[in-house]
Amino acid sequence: xxxxxxxVVSAVMVLAPAVARAQDAEALRRELDALKKQQxxxxxxxxxxxxxxxxxxxxxxxGTTQPVAPAPPxxxxxxxxxxxxxxxxxxxxxxxxxxxxxxxxxxAGQLLFDIGVTGDFVGNVTQHNVxxxxxxxxxxxxxxxxxxxxxxxxxxxxxxxxxxxxxIEAGEEAPGGETDxxxxxxxxxxxxxxxxxxxxxxQMRNRFGWSNVIHEHDLPWVDRPDVYRAFLGEDGLVEKGxxxxxxxxxxxxxxxxxxGVFNGDNETAFxxxxxxxxLVTGRVVAFFELTDTMGLQVGTSVANGVxxxxxxSTLLGYDVKYKYRPDGWLHPLLTLGTEGxxxxxxxxxxxxxxxxxxxxxxxxxxxxxxxxxxxxxxxQYPAMAGFQWAIEPYLTYVPSEFLRFRAAYxxxxxxxxxxxxxxxxxxxxxxxxxxxxxxxxGAHPAHRF
Amino acid sequence: MRRLTLLILTIxxxxxxLGPNAQAAGKLKVVATISDLKSLTETIGxxxxxxxxxxxxxQNLHEAEVRxxxxxxxxxxxxxxxxxxxxxxxxDVAIEAANNANIIRGGRGRIDISRNVEVLEVPGSRVDRSxxxxxxxxxxxxxxxxxxxxxxxxxxxEGLARVAPDRRAVFEQxxxxxxxxxxxxxxxxxQAMAPVKGAKVVVFHPVYVYFLTRFGLVQAAALxxxxxxxxxxxxxxxxxxxxxxxxxxAILVEPWNDVKLANRVAEEAGARALVMATAVGAxxxxxxxxxxxxxxITALAKALx
Numbered sequence: 001x002x003x004x005x006x007x008v009v010s011a012v013m014v015l016a017p018a019v020a021r022a023q024d025a026e027a028l029r030r031e032l033d034a035l036k037k038q039q040x041x042x043x044x045x046x047x048x049x050x051x052x053x054x055x056x057x058x059x060x061x062x063g064t065t066q067p068v069a070p071a072p073p074x075x076x077x078x079x080x081x082x083x084x085x086x087x088x089x090x091x092x093x094x095x096x097x098x099x100x101x102x103x104x105x106x107x108a109g110q111l112l113f114d115i116g117v118t119g120d121f122v123g124n125v126t127q128h129n130v131x132x133x134x135x136x137x138x139x140x141x142x143x144x145x146x147x148x149x150x151x152x153x154x155x156x157x158x159x160x161x162x163x164x165x166x167x168i169e170a171g172e173e174a175p176g177g178e179t180d181x182x183x184x185x186x187x188x189x190x191x192x193x194x195x196x197x198x199x200x201x202x203q204m205r206n207r208f209g210w211s212n213v214i215h216e217h218d219l220p221w222v223d224r225p226d227v228y229r230a231f232l233g234e235d236g237l238v239e240k241g242x243x244x245x246x247x248x249x250x251x252x253x254x255x256x257x258x259x260g261v262f263n264g265d266n267e268t269a270f271x272x273x274x275x276x277x278x279l280v281t282g283r284v285v286a287f288f289e290l291t292d293t294m295g296l297q298v299g300t301s302v303a304n305g306v307x308x309x310x311x312x313s314t315l316l317g318y319d320v321k322y323k324y325r326p327d328g329w330l331h332p333l334l335t336l337g338t339e340g341x342x343x344x345x346x347x348x349x350x351x352x353x354x355x356x357x358x359x360x361x362x363x364x365x366x367x368x369x370x371x372x373x374x375x376x377x378x379x380q381y382p383a384m385a386g387f388q389w390a391i392e393p394y395l396t397y398v399p400s401e402f403l404r405f406r407a408a409y410x411x412x413x414x415x416x417x418x419x420x421x422x423x424x425x426x427x428x429x430x431x432x433x434x435x436x437x438x439x440x441x442g443a444h445p446a447h448r449f
Numbered sequence: 450m451r452r453l454t455l456l457i458l459t460i461x462x463x464x465x466x467l468g469p470n471a472q473a474a475g476k477l478k479v480v481a482t483i484s485d486l487k488s489l490t491e492t493i494g495x496x497x498x499x500x501x502x503x504x505x506x507x508q509n510l511h512e513a514e515v516r517x518x519x520x521x522x523x524x525x526x527x528x529x530x531x532x533x534x535x536x537x538x539x540x541d542v543a544i545e546a547a548n549n550a551n552i553i554r555g556g557r558g559r560i561d562i563s564r565n566v567e568v569l570e571v572p573g574s575r576v577d578r579s580x581x582x583x584x585x586x587x588x589x590x591x592x593x594x595x596x597x598x599x600x601x602x603x604x605x606x607e608g609l610a611r612v613a614p615d616r617r618a619v620f621e622q623x624x625x626x627x628x629x630x631x632x633x634x635x636x637x638x639x640q641a642m643a644p645v646k647g648a649k650v651v652v653f654h655p656v657y658v659y660f661l662t663r664f665g666l667v668q669a670a671a672l673x674x675x676x677x678x679x680x681x682x683x684x685x686x687x688x689x690x691x692x693x694x695x696x697x698x699a700i701l702v703e704p705w706n707d708v709k710l711a712n713r714v715a716e717e718a719g720a721r722a723l724v725m726a727t728a729v730g731a732x733x734x735x736x737x738x739x740x741x742x743x744x745x746i747t748a749l750a751k752a753l754x
Contacts, residue, residue: 157554157555159555160553160554160555160556163545189545191545191550191553192550192553192556193548193550194550196524196548196549197548198548245548246548247520247521247524247546247547247548249521249524249525251521253518253521254517254518254520254521256517285517287516287517287518287521289516289518292505295516295517295518297517323514325514327505327507327508328507328508328509328704328705329705330509330512330705332514368679369679400578400677400678401512401582401677402578445541445542446515446538446539446541446542447515447542448515448516448517448542448543448546449514449515449516449517
């Protein structure tokens, strides 16, 4: 038995290396076959790529004059890396990733955002008594020429999900050599929110009405309409806070719904300036494309806040704008518009005072470089009694898209001089010649309708 | 109150039903910034896409008015096809205001067809606006060159396939069929232009450089001495003198530009002003991409003969 076992062990010891060698040889043979197959595949791939390269090289470059259509590039297979944009799985999303780093991907000399400078100079000539009473359109700067708004704009996308806009303004607030520099706007807009929503936070020109959001240099007139100046101050409504918009996709026309919460710093209409009792805004705007050449925009706005002496103040606004642009024209032929604000402010005795103001405007632009129009203003004052009306015909000359000159005559009449009688002057009847020169240097985003 | 709620619900339900309902039909909703791209995307997408354009062919594509109706189209879009190189920069404003995360810059539904296009007239030195409305990235009117259609359509296929990867094969098949047809047309167009090869033309605005280069024509001068700025009388006088001296037979003008002025100059110089199909739909008969190129070839071959 022992012998038998010894014989078996000896046989195994002798045969095992031989079997192992045979197995190694078999494995190597298989590996060799696989490598051969792989080589054949590589060879085929190289040949395919060479053919593709030859085809591409045989295409005429756009700069050459060969009138032959180039062969189309070979279509990429579904396994191509370009299909990597398919939605990520939950596991992919949960996996740790590198932080988004644009800086590392930046090419030499490439800026990642746009820079623009806008200059807006205005001048006015009026009666001596109006100057004395500081009752002109540019209060305290009557009979002067001055830089109203020199604006540095920096804007662009922060990352794939948000953009930032920063505007720094310098302008003359009072006669003299000094120029005030202020932060006009600084906002972050979140672009990648779901369900047709978008959010914006920071310091911004509020979307109250149609014209409040427009900067001075982009307005179609030299001055902001009287109703805005009376109810919201010379600069209009500029606030710090947050607003969100929703654009539904199921309606047959464009509709935007907006809601916002702000500090309420505007001293003319609100002024409490605390989020404990914030300024709350809302706006609904609809656009109707009447024909390919005509459009009508209708909006309504609300702003509810608290004044510095903690009294409730509410503004309700409406705006309508119509534009006719004949087919193929580079500019509109006719623009009509109107806006109005109804103010409800709690008085010292608890009663609510209702005040109203509005303007209507028409502009005709028969030639690319020339436009003329007129605006009619009529407004009460939010706190004191009385009202004023004004008519302002104007002429605009636009040598190029980036340079504009405007001249206007404005006649204003007030029901009485109370509040417009500083230094013993009188601002009851005001006649003014207004001038404006505006330039745009660098980037300037296109404007909405 | 109950009646009011019922009324609102009825209106919302009715508008939902009446509104465009391509999603239900399983079609991709694509918005093109210009009509050339609408036509090409329709060709590539076939029945799988529903394409709309933000502009018409008769418009100046550099300066489209940003209307809220554009934002509504973009709000519903799965993808947007843009020309790029600054031609349709105005679309950025509409796209950002459309509140649609799919199509913002960097989104998977944003398709820029200028990728891999060999751009002409890229400024080699510092540019500023004293030179007029120059495009710092180069001339953006490459879609007028049918020879670049393979690259453009490849970009469209890649973009559509990003949004609908399962339909890539159909897009590619449609593209190959289109390119095969285009190649046949190209032979015809090349033959038509062969007798006038080397001829000089004057353009109003530098729109045609890709087209002219492709067919061996030469741009001798432009009526605008600087792009986008109306020409001065002195410059026009110089152009007329040159046209007479070089016996130039045609001025190419865009339908949105000052056609009357082009006609006056042509009359003075003993030439013809040709209103070109600068985009699909710019002139009668140019209803699709191939028809628009065909219109331009026919008009030029006839005028320069």
